[in-house]
Structures are given as structure tokens and as C-alpha cells.
Amino acid sequence: MLQLKQVKKEYSATAVLSIDALTIENGIILLQGENGSGKTTLLKVIAGLLPFDGDIIMNDTFSIKKQRTAFIRNINYAETEPLYPGFLTGKELVKLFCYAKKGSIANIEFMLRQLHIYDVYEKNISTYSSGMIKKLSLALAFTGAPQWILLDEPLITADQNAIDTICAMINEKHEKENISFLITSHQHFNNTKLSFTRRLLAHDRTITIVE
Amino acid sequence: MKTTLSILQKVIVNHFYKLNAGLFMFLFYVLFGLPQNVGGFHIAVATLIVQSQFSLLIVFASWFLYNMKCIDYITKQLKAPQQQFLTCILHRGRKESYWYLSFVQFVVYLPVTAYAIFLTVIAFQRELYLVIAELSGFVLLMLLTAPLLYLKILERNFSELRFRLLNSSLSIPKTLSTIPLAYIWNNRKQMLFITKLFSLLLLFLFIKTFEPDHYDIRPVLFCFLLSAISNCTIVFEIRNFENDYLQLSKNFPFSRLRRFIQAVVMYVLLLLPELIFVWKAWPVFFHSADYLQLALSAISLLLLLHTILLTGNITMDAFIKIVFAMAMSLFFIILYNPGIILPVFILLISFALFYSYYYEFEKGK
Numbered sequence A: 001m002l003q004l005k006q007v008k009k010e011y012s013a014t015a016v017l018s019i020d021a022l023t024i025e026n027g028i029i030l031l032q033g034e035n036g037s038g039k040t041t042l043l044k045v046i047a048g049l050l051p052f053d054g055d056i057i058m059n060d061t062f063s064i065k066k067q068r069t070a071f072i073r074n075i076n077y078a079e080t081e082p083l084y085p086g087f088l089t090g091k092e093l094v095k096l097f098c099y100a101k102k103g104s105i106a107n108i109e110f111m112l113r114q115l116h117i118y119d120v121y122e123k124n125i126s127t128y129s130s131g132m133i134k135k136l137s138l139a140l141a142f143t144g145a146p147q148w149i150l151l152d153e154p155l156i157t158a159d160q161n162a163i164d165t166i167c168a169m170i171n172e173k174h175e176k177e178n179i180s181f182l183i184t185s186h187q188h189f190n191n192t193k194l195s196f197t198r199r200l201l202a203h204d205r206t207i208t209i210v211e
Numbered sequence B: 001m002k003t004t005l006s007i008l009q010k011v012i013v014n015h016f017y018k019l020n021a022g023l024f025m026f027l028f029y030v031l032f033g034l035p036q037n038v039g040g041f042h043i044a045v046a047t048l049i050v051q052s053q054f055s056l057l058i059v060f061a062s063w064f065l066y067n068m069k070c071i072d073y074i075t076k077q078l079k080a081p082q083q084q085f086l087t088c089i090l091h092r093g094r095k096e097s098y099w100y101l102s103f104v105q106f107v108v109y110l111p112v113t114a115y116a117i118f119l120t121v122i123a124f125q126r127e128l129y130l131v132i133a134e135l136s137g138f139v140l141l142m143l144l145t146a147p148l149l150y151l152k153i154l155e156r157n158f159s160e161l162r163f164r165l166l167n168s169s170l171s172i173p174k175t176l177s178t179i180p181l182a183y184i185w186n187n188r189k190q191m192l193f194i195t196k197l198f199s200l201l202l203l204f205l206f207i208k209t210f211e212p213d214h215y216d217i218r219p220v221l222f223c224f225l226l227s228a229i230s231n232c233t234i235v236f237e238i239r240n241f242e243n244d245y246l247q248l249s250k251n252f253p254f255s256r257l258r259r260f261i262q263a264v265v266m267y268v269l270l271l272l273p274e275l276i277f278v279w280k281a282w283p284v285f286f287h288s289a290d291y292l293q294l295a296l297s298a299i300s301l302l303l304l305l306h307t308i309l310l311t312g313n314i315t316m317d318a319f320i321k322i323v324f325a326m327a328m329s330l331f332f333i334i335l336y337n338p339g340i341i342l343p344v345f346i347l348l349i350s351f352a353l354f355y356s357y358y359y360e361f362e363k364g365k
Helices: A039-044 A069-074 A090-101 A105-114 A131-141 A162-176 B002-019 B022-034 B038-051 B053-079 B081-092 B094-108 B112-124 B129-154 B181-187 B189-209 B215-230 B232-245 B247-251 B254-270 B270-280 B288-308 B316-335 B341-357
Strands: A001-011 A012-026 A028-033 A053-058 A075-078 A147-152 A182-184 A200-201 A206-210
Touching: A001 A039, A001 B316, A012 A206, A028 B254, A039 A075, A039 A147, A039 A182, A053 A200, A069 A075, A069 B022, A069 B129, A075 A131, A075 B247, A090 A105, A090 A131, A105 A131, A131 A147, A131 A162, A131 B094, A131 B247, A147 A162, A162 A182, B002 B022, B002 B053, B002 B081, B002 B129, B038 B053, B053 B081, B053 B094, B053 B112, B053 B129, B053 B189, B081 B094, B081 B129, B094 B112, B094 B129, B112 B129, B129 B270, B181 B189, B181 B254, B189 B215, B189 B270, B215 B270, B215 B288, B215 B316, B232 B247, B232 B288, B232 B341, B254 B270, B254 B288, B254 B341, B270 B288, B288 B316, B288 B341
Parallel strands: A028 A182, A028 A200, A075 A147, A147 A182
Antiparallel strands: A001 A012, A001 A053, A200 A206
């Protein structure tokens, strides 16, 4: 469970996110909203990538402001348009993430095989297509043993096979390891392979729960 | 033709001088503001240069470094996606394109050419015809060869021309300490090469020319810090790289202390050539027991520069001003021989800044 308290984020004195209080229960959560509604900002704030005012507490235990390392250990994040240094190979990046997140390299390699990008594993990322980079970032988001995985627009640029695989991975992780997901989409999500436990709506710089 | 030259002037040349305005102003102040008798001073210096082949060699080395800087800048501009329209110059044919690019090289290299003409006049007065030939040959070589490289870049053939040795990747474990260095090695080779050449040359010249009459660590310490501080552009590039590509590492469960130690390791690796080369000054300039002070001072200085860049979106111009101010301050502080207190103090300030700003820094804010 994530509790957001007085979360405010501004860019150049313009508020882009303002949440007084919000509790996100565990599960597979869909966060929808138009472009610029603050979905990515919310995910980046929870992932610890952006400074913000207020606090976020996980399971009534860890505060991102006070126990940052413990909080972040339980949060993984995959960006919409990931940007990795082109001179690194996929393998080097996987090693780095597995070292940082105490994850299993074999597990990530298995996912990369499922996503059909294992053949470029040892090649420089500069040779990858945008779709391949997206798949790599999604596999990296599953590194280690987080409680939450935040996926920003995970299905854009993905082919049908990849969509099926990603959905299967999400369901499996949720069922077997009780990992929660916060997934954003700016379009109507018509994928039936994912059963969302809750829907959130990003609108007018805040987040509301859709009943 | 006039339009093409005008576009090249606006897009490449003007921006170059604007970008390096701080450096030129500094040089102008040192060369024309400080000497009381400007004319007499410059004639004396020029005479000294043309009368000694060794002095001339040093001048050529510095002009070569400046040329590398020009090449680095122009090649980056020609490769930039927003300058892709410049490829239309090629429609005028290779020969004409070459002369257009020669114009760019000529204008950015003008400060050197002008000084070379001045030296030629002085050499002519003293009937040193070999020196005149050397000066003319060197400047023509710099002016005429660089445009060939620019032409290849414009034709997008540069990748085939790259030196295979320098193009090799660093096969070292990729950690948060080494990835920024691998980036510098892969993407900023010229900058790295010029910086290291400059900093090591500075140390070398100091060791060869300075003769202490008694033991005093201060001269070598100041020279070593200047050598370290010449890595400031690399520090700036590292911070830019971290902002662009390593933002996601904030999602790694590392404490701030651990991240700071990673930065320390990074700068130890970056300064490794200087840290090893300075042993040439042992035992005349420093004793083994003082090596820790030298090494720690240099590393903590780069850490301070790194952490200053965390405090806000600092431009290169502003950063260079900070670096100059820091070099001046260090000169006066070292005069009072602060010993190990100086590096420890710098290290503590760096850590305090790092601790306060690491998670608060946001690009563009």
C-alpha cells in the first residue's frame, strides 16, 4: 500500500501535481489520463527520480523522505521512453541492475528470451531499435524483489507477441510473488489479458480513484 | 557564396567565439592588461620564442592543442542533428565545399594565425629564415588539413576514418563509477586526450624548470591542483551525462554515502595518470609522507566541482568562472600552507553539498 500525503510537484512555479491524500492499495492498478495530466510525474516521484514536497509512505512503514533506501529497494520503475548509454551492452546493463537491485541475472535473461531480444543481449544498446530498448527496460523493471513495479506506458511500441508476454509476466508476478503494479496509459486500455484491481484517473493536476 | 559563408559564420564561428568568450577575455587580460609596457613585453616574449627551438616547440604544442579544441568543436557542430542542413553545401562540389570549410577553420584559428604573423615579423627582423619557414609550415598545415576532416564528416564518412585503436571500448566492469568514464572514453576522446596532454605537460614543465632551494610542498601542490583543475571540462561533461542517462540510478537503493564513495572512486580513476605522473617530482618536490596530501587535494577538488554542479543548472560559462575563482582562492590559501586541513575541508564541503543536493537536483529547473 502506498500513501501519498500532501504531494506537490511544480515545474517553473507551475503545479503539475497536487495530491492532498491518496491511498493506493496493493494490486494491479491502472492509471489513466490525458497527455500532460501528471501520470509520468507521479510515477517518477514515487520512484524517487524527482524531488517533491510532501511524503509517500509504503505499508505504513517506509517513508521516501525518511527511509529512502529501504523505500526505493521496494520500487522498480520502467520509463515510457527509456534512455540508456548507447555504448553499454544489454548484458552490462542487466548486470548493473541486478547488482543494484540484488536480482538474478538468469531471471532477466529468461525474460529477454521470452521477449525475443536475447540475440542482441551482448550488443551495444546503440544498435537496438526503440522497441527493443523498451522491452529491455521492461525486463529490467522486474529485477530483484520489489513490492511495487511502476510501468509507464508499457505497451506502446510493443508488438502483439510482446504485449501477450508482458501481460503474462505481470499476472504471474502478481499471483506468485504478490508484487503490485502501477501501470499508466493515456489511451483506453482494451487489453483483456490484464485484470486491473483498481483504476485511477489523472486529471486537473490530481489523482482520483475511479469507483 | 556570400550567403553560404554568412550561414557558416552565424552557425559555427560566432557560436565558437561566444562559447569561448571567457577564455579569450582571460587571455586578453593576462597578455595585455597585466604587463605595464605591453609592446616591449610582447616583443621580448616573441624574441625569446623565435630564438629558441625548444620555446618554439612549446608554442607549437599549445597551438596544436588549440587546433584540437577547434576541431573538436567544429566536428561536434557538423555532426549535430540540428546542423544536418549544412550537408547541402556538398551540392557545390567537393572542392568548393573544402574552401567553405577552410573559411570556418581560418576564422576560428585566427588568433593563432595573427600571433604567428607577429612572430614571423620578429623572426624576419632577426633574419631567422628557418623559423619563418617553420611558422608558416605549421600554420598552413593546421589550416589546410583540418578542413579535410570536416569534409569527411559532412559527407558522413567519418566513422570509416576513425582510429581503430582509439575507437575500442573500455573492457572494464561497468559500475556507476566507471560508466561516466566509459562515456568520456567513447564519446569525448578528443577532450580527454587534450586535457590529459595539457595537465601532464603542465606537471612535466614544472618539474623540469622549477628548481627549489629548500623543501617546500606548496609549489608542487599548487601546480598539481592546477593540473587537476584542468579536468574541469570533463567534470562538466560527466555531470551532463549523469543528468541525461543515469537519472534512473536514483531508483537504485544506494545510500548517499555510498553514492559519494562511487564519485570518489570515479575521480581517483580519472586522475590516475596525474597521480602516477606526479611521482616524477619525488623526492625533490615532495616526500612520500606528503603524497596523501597531494592526492587527496586533487581528488577533493574535482569532487567539489562535481558537487557544485549539483546545486543548480550551471552553464559552462558560469562554471568556468567558478573554476577560475577557485584556482585564484587556492593560490592564496596554499600560500599559508594549510597542510592536510585543506583537502579534508574541501572533502567535507563536497560531501555536505552532495548530501543536500543529490536528490534535490533537477535538470532544467
